[in-house]
Amino acid sequence: MPVSIAIIGSGPAGFYTADALVKSCESCRIDIIERLPTPFGLIRGGVAPDHQTTKRITQKFEKTALLDEVSYYGNVEIGRDVTLQELRNLYDAVVLAVGAPNDRKLTIPGADKLGVHGSAAFVGWYNGHPDFQDLKPNLDVGAAAVIGNGNVAMDVARVLLRSAQGMAKSDLPDYARQAIHHAPINDVYMFGRRGPVEAKFTNVELREMGNLNETSPVVRAEQLPDSVEAAGANLSDRNRRLAERNLKVLREYSERGSKSKPKRVHFEFYAAPVEILGGNRVEGLRLERTRVVSGRAEGTGEFFEIDCGLVVAAIGYRSEPMDGAPYDEKRAIIPNDDGRVDDGLYAVGWIKRGPSGVISSNRSDGVVVAKFIHDDFDASFESSKTGRSGFEELLHSRGIRSVSYADWKKIDAMELKNATDPSPRQKFITVEDMLEALDGACNSKESA
Numbered sequence: 001m002p003v004s005i006a007i008i009g010s011g012p013a014g015f016y017t018a019d020a021l022v023k024s025c026e027s028c029r030i031d032i033i034e035r036l037p038t039p040f041g042l043i044r045g046g047v048a049p050d051h052q053t054t055k056r057i058t059q060k061f062e063k064t065a066l067l068d069e070v071s072y073y074g075n076v077e078i079g080r081d082v083t084l085q086e087l088r089n090l091y092d093a094v095v096l097a098v099g100a101p102n103d104r105k106l107t108i109p110g111a112d113k114l115g116v117h118g119s120a121a122f123v124g125w126y127n128g129h130p131d132f133q134d135l136k137p138n139l140d141v142g143a144a145a146v147i148g149n150g151n152v153a154m155d156v157a158r159v160l161l162r163s164a165q166g167m168a169k170s171d172l173p174d175y176a177r178q179a180i181h182h183a184p185i186n187d188v189y190m191f192g193r194r195g196p197v198e199a200k201f202t203n204v205e206l207r208e209m210g211n212l213n214e215t216s217p218v219v220r221a222e223q224l225p226d227s228v229e230a231a232g233a234n235l236s237d238r239n240r241r242l243a244e245r246n247l248k249v250l251r252e253y254s255e256r257g258s259k260s261k262p263k264r265v266h267f268e269f270y271a272a273p274v275e276i277l278g279g280n281r282v283e284g285l286r287l288e289r290t291r292v293v294s295g296r297a298e299g300t301g302e303f304f305e306i307d308c309g310l311v312v313a314a315i316g317y318r319s320e321p322m323d324g325a326p327y328d329e330k331r332a333i334i335p336n337d338d339g340r341v342d343d344g345l346y347a348v349g350w351i352k353r354g355p356s357g358v359i360s361s362n363r364s365d366g367v368v369v370a371k372f373i374h375d376d377f378d379a380s381f382e383s384s385k386t387g388r389s390g391f392e393e394l395l396h397s398r399g400i401r402s403v404s405y406a407d408w409k410k411i412d413a414m415e416l417k418n419a420t421d422p423s424p425r426q427k428f429i430t431v432e433d434m435l436e437a438l439d440g441a442c443n444s445k446e447s448a
Ligand code: NAP
Pocket: 147, 148, 149, 150, 151, 152, 153, 155, 192, 193, 194, 198, 199, 200, 201, 202, 205, 272, 273, 297, 314, 315, 316, 317, 355, 356, 357, 358
């Protein structure tokens, strides 16, 4: 009997692991189990809708999904449909690739006011993720604040400011396209609690902000240190080079005029949010000026306020505990030894190491765990578990409708067909719509 492996989660971490397993394991059967009918996790629901080139990695993942030894089961939720313990009873190895789907919470006073959103929810909303299409943020505001200096903050600010023409080739769902392009937002403030040298956004994203049709970047020269050394930052060679490149771009922005374009993105450093202002709904943000001491932001006791009707906290993501698996509440990960969690249980991606790195950072997680599985189930191993057949029997006995990769390809084809040129795709935004569309596709084939 081949070694049976279940991977929970079909984002980059799950797919890179499947790919590494296929390459390292002579006799493996790999089942990728996903909560939504649609695969690819953050590639579909997190990567910005105007970053279509980044989404092309799904073509590589598709090659893995179509291999004989790999099967995909979408629309199956662990905890709701099947427990983790049941999967561990059915499979020799279970790999958790469930990511970090929740927002790190902003805990300042007023953070519960209407108009304050976490970036996981906000990004999910403009990406047509079924969990967030009811968010309906009020964008009828003149100014928005984005808290955080990471790439997600950069994505949110850019999506709010990019012109309709600049977004035309994106796969923004219609409701988000309408809301964003009718919004009177002319100013977006990006607040970093530390300085430009400590900012986590990458240079490509920073430069992209300087090339928007309708938006000027606004940077105050007095906030820019003369060099990375002058900022006193203790960085690795690589990070120093990256920070130097960012400083150079920010310096160039600080010398540009902001009058020629109707909208502005304000890069404000050394500014830690302390209170969301307003009644029920956000009307402004109060911040404290900071200085960076030994790499940490320290308040200076000087405060200032800005008016804004929308706040998006892009301060990082958090994983959630899973019944049947240990959980480190403080680090918000599953405690593991480089991916090993327990006998036959492994973790990869953000649930293993926290929400950091780029898509390809998940590749090495997959390789490490594939090696563990290769070593743990060597040639002499005789599997006594039912694996795929037992799993399918369980789904059938519970009346659970799973979505195969072939089904996903039908959904994919309909989304591509429903798009209005030059947008590449019109996403289905509820699970019900996806399943109904699949039923329609099957019926029309039967009656043809
Ligand atoms: P991130 O890179 O960790 O950035 C989080 C930001 O929030 C940091 O600037 C952090 O400041 C700030 N922050 C945290 N807590 C705060 C608080 N209480 N008050 C004020 N600011 C606070 O996280 P992310 O932007 O969510 O991105 C997650 C990962 O996805 C990153 O590795 C990112 O590079 C990746 N990603 C990549 C792309 C891309 O390649 N285009 C796009 C999106 C996401 P401190 O630094 O001071 O802690």
